[in-house]
Each structure stands twice: as C-alpha cells, then as structure tokens.
Amino acid sequence: MDSQPSPTKEKPPKQACDNCRRRKIKCNRQFPCDKCQRLLLSCSYSDVLRRKGPKFRTLYPLAPIHPLASRPPSISTEWPPDTSACQLGSPASPPFTVADAQYPHPDFTDPFTRLPPPELVSSPDSTNSLFDSSTVGAAPPVRLSAPILLAHVNVFLKYLFPIMPVVRRERLQQNCHQPERLSAQRYAFLASLCAATHIQLKLDGAAPVSDPAYAQAGMDGHPMMSGEELLAEAVHARKEYDVADGMNLESLLTSFFLFAAYGNLDKQDQAWFYLCQATSMVFTLGLHRESSYSKLNAEEAEERRRVFWLLFVTERGYALQQARPVMLRNSIRKPQVLSSNDPILAYGFINLINVFEKLSVSLYDWVSAGGGVDGDTPPTSSIQSSLAKAISLDGVSEIQKVDILITQQWLQAMMWKLSMTHATQPGSRDDAVLPFHLPVLVGKAVMGVISAASQGAVDAHGIGMEQKLYDLGTSVADVSRSLSTKAAHTLSESTIDPRELLWGILSTLSRIRGSQSYLFPALIDQCRGILQLDCSLSMSDFLPPLTTAPPAILPWRIDDPAFPDLVPGDVHLQDQGDENGAQVSEIPF
Known part of the structure; x- marks a missing residue:
C-alpha cells in the first residue's frame, strides 16, 4: 500500500x-x-x-x-525593581507582563x-479581555509625586494629627515613597489627606505654618500644587474605584478629609455631602455597635474607636453651626488612655468628646427643625451649666488645649443664642433664658486662651476657629447694642468693656491663618455703630499691623490683675447681681 x-x-x-x-x-x-x-x-x-x-x-x-x-510627562521614569510583572499605573488596566x-x-x-x-478594540462584556476599552487612547493617570505627598503628610502629623488622631504614622509616611505602587483606594486616601491639610492650613498664602519638608519639596524641582488642585486630584482619584465595593476605614476617612477640604473652602453643600457619606459608612462598617469590636485585636479596635469618635465630635460641631440633624450616638466605649501609644493625646481627645456629649440629641432635633415652639424645648440653661465646669488639661498639647477650651466657651455662647431665640417666642418660659451678659464673659475667656497660645496652635483649626470667633463676636455685639449707657459702664467696670472685646476678636480675625478671614468684613459691618467706625477709614487705620503683636490696650492674659475673673476657679455671674448663677469655666493655662 x-x-x-x-x-x-x-x-x-x-x-x-x-x-x-x-x-x-x-x-x-x-x-x-x-x-x-x-x-x-x-x-x-x-x-x-x-x-x-x-x-x-x-x-x-x-x-x-x-x-x-x-502623554503628560511622567513623575517617575524609573521601572520597578521587579520587571517580570510590571503593571500599568491605571487601576482599571489588567495585569500587563513585559515578557x-x-x-x-x-x-x-x-x-x-x-x-x-x-x-x-475590546468588548466590555468579555471576561478574558486583557485590555479595558475605557483606557484606549488615554494615558495612565499621573499621581502626585513622593516629595509632595511626604511634605503634606509631615505637616499633617505636626499640626493636624493632635486633633485628628486616626492615622498610623509609620505606614502613612512609608506610603509616600512609592505612590505609583499604591492601590487606587489608598492613593485617594492620601490625596484627600493632602488636600485637607493644604486647605485647612492655608498653605497657598502667607500662612504662619512653615515646615522644612514642605519648603524643601518646592525647591527640589517639584512645584507645589494649590489647595484647589490637590482637591481636584483627590476627587478624581476617588472616582477611580467603586466606593461601595470593599468599603473600609480608608474609604471612610477619604470622605472625611474631603469634607474637611470643602468645609475649609466654605463650600457647605459639598462638605455636608461627604460628611453624611462618612457617617453612613460608620453604620455600614458597624462602628456604632460595641459588639463589633470584640472580634478585633486591640490595635485595630482602638483605631476604629478613634475614627468613630472623631466623626461623632465633627458631626456635632458642624451640625450645630449649620442647623443640621445628627445621626451618631454615644453608643460605644471611648478609646483607652493608659494602653494607648500616646496617653496624653488620648486623654485630650477624650476631653473633647466629653464636651460634645453634653449636647443632647433633642437639642439638634429642635435646631434643625427651625427652633419653633412646637416640640420639646432643649434645656439650654442646664447644658450651659454643665459646659461651664472646669476641665483639667495638664500636659495636653497646645493645639488640643486650644481646641477644647475655645470649643467649650463657644458652645456656651451658642446655648445663650438659643435661649434668647426661645425667649422671644410666645409662651416661652423666663427660666430658660441665660444671663444676658454671658457672651461677654465667655468672649473674655476665649481671648485669654488665644493670647496664651501660639499663632500656629490657633491657625491649625482652620475655618472652624474663624466661625467660632465670628459667632462670639456677633453675640458680644448683640449684647453691646442692647445695653444702656449705665449698664454698659457697670459691665465695663466689673468685667470688661464689650467694645474692647470686639476689638480683640476683630484683631484676631484680621490675621488668622496668615491673612484676613472671610468673615472679617461681615463682623466689621455689625460693629460699625458700636465701635463708631468711619466708613471712609481703611482696615489699617484701626487694626494692628499683621507683623506686630496686638496692642497693649487689650490685656487678655488670664494672670493680669485687671481681670481677676479669669483667675483659675469658677466664675459666678450671681456675683454681678444675676440671680440665675450661670458659670464660666476656668482657663487652665
């Protein structure tokens, strides 16, 4: 064959x-x-x-x-050491092997x-496609450089970590060295932290915050970005992954830092959106349930507790300013102090929590509903009395101390405002009205705190500090306008002249965070009649230069003999002839 x-x-x-x-x-x-x-x-x-x-x-x-x-110029042109499996920078790209x-x-x-x-080129429905059709013709995203990230992280750890103790220092600094290797979620977290730090400290302008690492980043050939550019980069990085998929603490803190960035830009709608997003994640992750912490190791449990309580105090402070409701309750234990890596920091953080715990949920419900006569009226007088109790802050860092003490006094002024609003309504009870000159006393205490602190410790609190000072200034102006000549003279001799207090608040707002506050002109308008300001005068005619210290006619120091009311010890308004006996807490500087 x-x-x-x-x-x-x-x-x-x-x-x-x-x-x-x-x-x-x-x-x-x-x-x-x-x-x-x-x-x-x-x-x-x-x-x-x-x-x-x-x-x-x-x-x-x-x-x-x-x-x-x-393609835009790449930040880093070096290949990773392991070239056997080098992945593209875009999180949407599949694994790409050089071989x-x-x-x-x-x-x-x-x-x-x-x-x-x-x-x-590629089918979206294909399961074995090696290329995503959404990336065709588009260059991989360019991330922030390592010097930019590290500079902002170092500034954050120095100025903002005492009031936001929710990150791990070593891991945060290590992530800055190789940003191209970070996951999309981790990079978005870092970018949002940088944006919040830059905007809160006003690093674009002549801010008093100066850090060698931040200055060095601009001298090494890495141009520093503006706060708005960093925020845009953070928002863009957030869109590179699905937030609801694989939700964790990084996603929650990214929303929190975006809230802080937008809030410091006075973009309240965007800020409220991201704050609500962060508080919603608290419930999704189960941070509000004490039982969820029993399955975690001690370090992770403490980290999650700090995140929960940071959201708790942030939501309560912001909701009171913006007349919003609150969702979080004090439903879990507070972070440990003695077993903490930094017991002093944890102690100060818990004291801040204790201040906001004195505000009842019914208070926020009443405020967010418009403060009408319908429903239960919040006990503003008893809340103010509890806020007036002295707090021992021995050894607490200066930044934390300024935050706690000024917040404590500001909340008393807010209770006074609410009581005055309620007193003007038909059918209200007189016993709910706080002493009329309470804002003058708490304003005096606040100026004592500011004069004893460094400018950096005051500026670290961002736009929130400006808003608190503005609230105090408007309250003092309301008191001053309503006083008769004889009553104003009596108050001036016994405590302090409200006009001098207004000058001190205006002087602080004129140079806070290295520049004039956006609320300064509004407070000036409210004080023109009280201070007898001529409209033709410029600000420099009656405010001290930004490079000099406040004038000597404003002796705000608490140890000054001219102001015995600020000596450590409770101050009782009944000594001034007030029958309600409200208190103003001591200033432990």
Missing part, C-alpha cells in the same frame, strides 16, 4: 499579528489569532520587522495606541486610518 506523503504543517509566524502588535498584547500567532477572531478583526501578518542592534530585546517606554496622542509585549521598531509608522475603531 502506497504511503501518501503527509502535508507539510505550516509553521506559525515568528511575530505577533499586526493588530496584537499595535495593541501590545500577547498573540497566539495563529491565522487568524484568537484575539482577532474573538473581536471580529481582520488578522494579518503584513508588517515586516526590521530589528537592529543587539540580539537581546530592549525595553522601550510604553506609548499610547493613538499615534497622535500625547508578553511586542514592541514595534522606532521607525515603524502606520496611517491612523488603518487602526481599528476604539469601540472595536
């Missing part, structure tokens, strides 16, 4: 097909190849490779598919008309 010669098996091509070569993906070198067959493309092997140089393959930088597309790539010759040119349409 004659044996017929077997047909010669055609050898597969030695190069990838034209389409796979342009897309730089692995080709099985069949005709048609599996990629072209799956995508219904015309498979061809017409391109002729003209290899030059040494036998081994040289790695070239990745180029976009579109011949006319341009599978086929690089065209540098002289290779191809008309744009021969490229397949972008919508045909």
Whole structure:
C-alpha cells in the first residue's frame, strides 16, 4: 500500500499579528489569532520587522495606541525593581507582563486610518479581555509625586494629627515613597489627606505654618500644587474605584478629609455631602455597635474607636453651626488612655468628646427643625451649666488645649443664642433664658486662651476657629447694642468693656491663618455703630499691623490683675447681681 506523503504543517509566524502588535498584547500567532477572531478583526501578518542592534530585546517606554496622542510627562521614569510583572499605573488596566509585549521598531509608522475603531478594540462584556476599552487612547493617570505627598503628610502629623488622631504614622509616611505602587483606594486616601491639610492650613498664602519638608519639596524641582488642585486630584482619584465595593476605614476617612477640604473652602453643600457619606459608612462598617469590636485585636479596635469618635465630635460641631440633624450616638466605649501609644493625646481627645456629649440629641432635633415652639424645648440653661465646669488639661498639647477650651466657651455662647431665640417666642418660659451678659464673659475667656497660645496652635483649626470667633463676636455685639449707657459702664467696670472685646476678636480675625478671614468684613459691618467706625477709614487705620503683636490696650492674659475673673476657679455671674448663677469655666493655662 502506497504511503501518501503527509502535508507539510505550516509553521506559525515568528511575530505577533499586526493588530496584537499595535495593541501590545500577547498573540497566539495563529491565522487568524484568537484575539482577532474573538473581536471580529481582520488578522494579518503584513508588517515586516526590521530589528537592529543587539540580539537581546530592549525595553522601550510604553506609548499610547493613538499615534497622535500625547502623554503628560511622567513623575517617575524609573521601572520597578521587579520587571517580570510590571503593571500599568491605571487601576482599571489588567495585569500587563513585559515578557508578553511586542514592541514595534522606532521607525515603524502606520496611517491612523488603518487602526481599528476604539469601540472595536475590546468588548466590555468579555471576561478574558486583557485590555479595558475605557483606557484606549488615554494615558495612565499621573499621581502626585513622593516629595509632595511626604511634605503634606509631615505637616499633617505636626499640626493636624493632635486633633485628628486616626492615622498610623509609620505606614502613612512609608506610603509616600512609592505612590505609583499604591492601590487606587489608598492613593485617594492620601490625596484627600493632602488636600485637607493644604486647605485647612492655608498653605497657598502667607500662612504662619512653615515646615522644612514642605519648603524643601518646592525647591527640589517639584512645584507645589494649590489647595484647589490637590482637591481636584483627590476627587478624581476617588472616582477611580467603586466606593461601595470593599468599603473600609480608608474609604471612610477619604470622605472625611474631603469634607474637611470643602468645609475649609466654605463650600457647605459639598462638605455636608461627604460628611453624611462618612457617617453612613460608620453604620455600614458597624462602628456604632460595641459588639463589633470584640472580634478585633486591640490595635485595630482602638483605631476604629478613634475614627468613630472623631466623626461623632465633627458631626456635632458642624451640625450645630449649620442647623443640621445628627445621626451618631454615644453608643460605644471611648478609646483607652493608659494602653494607648500616646496617653496624653488620648486623654485630650477624650476631653473633647466629653464636651460634645453634653449636647443632647433633642437639642439638634429642635435646631434643625427651625427652633419653633412646637416640640420639646432643649434645656439650654442646664447644658450651659454643665459646659461651664472646669476641665483639667495638664500636659495636653497646645493645639488640643486650644481646641477644647475655645470649643467649650463657644458652645456656651451658642446655648445663650438659643435661649434668647426661645425667649422671644410666645409662651416661652423666663427660666430658660441665660444671663444676658454671658457672651461677654465667655468672649473674655476665649481671648485669654488665644493670647496664651501660639499663632500656629490657633491657625491649625482652620475655618472652624474663624466661625467660632465670628459667632462670639456677633453675640458680644448683640449684647453691646442692647445695653444702656449705665449698664454698659457697670459691665465695663466689673468685667470688661464689650467694645474692647470686639476689638480683640476683630484683631484676631484680621490675621488668622496668615491673612484676613472671610468673615472679617461681615463682623466689621455689625460693629460699625458700636465701635463708631468711619466708613471712609481703611482696615489699617484701626487694626494692628499683621507683623506686630496686638496692642497693649487689650490685656487678655488670664494672670493680669485687671481681670481677676479669669483667675483659675469658677466664675459666678450671681456675683454681678444675676440671680440665675450661670458659670464660666476656668482657663487652665
């Protein structure tokens, strides 16, 4: 039987097909190849490779598919040490192996008309596609450089960590060195932290905050970005992943820092959106349930407790300013003090929590509903009395001490405002009204705190400090306008002249965070009649220069003999002839 010669098996091509070569993906070198067959493309092997140089393959930088597309300059041009599996920077890109790539010759040119349409390059419904159609023709995102990240992180740890103790220092600093290796979620967290730090401390302007690392970042060839640019980058990074998928503390804190950034820009709608988003994540992650902490190790449980209580005090302070309701309750234990890595910091944080715990939920419900006569009226007088109790803050950092003491006095002024609002309504009870001159006493205590603290400790609290000073100033102005000449003289001799107090608050707002506060003109308008200001005068005619200290006519120091009421010890308004006996707490500086 004659044996017929077997047909010669055609050898597969030695190069990838034209389409796979342009897309730089692995080709099985069949005709048609599996990629072209799956995508219904015309498979061809017409391109002729003209290899030059040494036998081994040289790695070239990745180029976009579109011949006319341009890529922004990359922050880092170094390849990672492990080049066996180098992934693209875009979180949407699939794993890309250098060994599978086929690089065209540098002289290779191809008309744009021969490229397949972008919508045909990859199928969104395909499960084994190696390329995402959303990235076709687009360069991978450029992330913030390591010096930029590290500079902002160092400033955060120095000025903001005492009031936001919810990050791990070592891990945070380590993440700054290789931002291109971070996950999309972690990078968005870092970018939002940088934006909040930059905007809260007003690093764009002549802010008093100066850090060598931050200044060095601008001198090493890495131009410093503005706060608005950092915020835009953080929002863009947040969109690179699904927030609801794999929700954790990083997603929650990203929303919190975005709230802080927008709040310090006085964009309250966006700030409220991200704060609500963060508080909603608290319930999703179960941070409000004490039982959820029993399954965690001690370090992780304490970290989650600090995050919960930071959201608790932030929501309560912001909701009172903006007349919003609150969602969080004091439903879990507070962080440990003795077992903490920084017991003094934890002690100060718990004291701040205790201040806001004195505010009842019914108070927020009443305020958010408009403060009408319907419903239960909050006990503003008893809340003010509890807020007036002295707090021992020995050893607490200056930044924390300023936050706790000024917040304590500000809340008393807010209770006074609410009591006055209730007193003007029909059917209200007189016993709910606090002493009329209470804002003058708490304002005097606040100026004692500010004069004893450094400018950086005051500026670290951002726009929130400006808003608290403005609230105090308007309350003092209301008192001053309503006093008769004789009553004003008596108050001036016994406590302090309200006009001098207004001058001190205006002077502070004129230079807070290195520049004039956005609330300064509004307070000036309310004080013109009281201070007898001529409209033709400029601000420099009656305010001290920003480079000099406040004038000596404002002796706010608590140890000044002219103000014995600020000596440590409770101050009773009944000594001034008031029958209600309200108190103002001591200032332990």
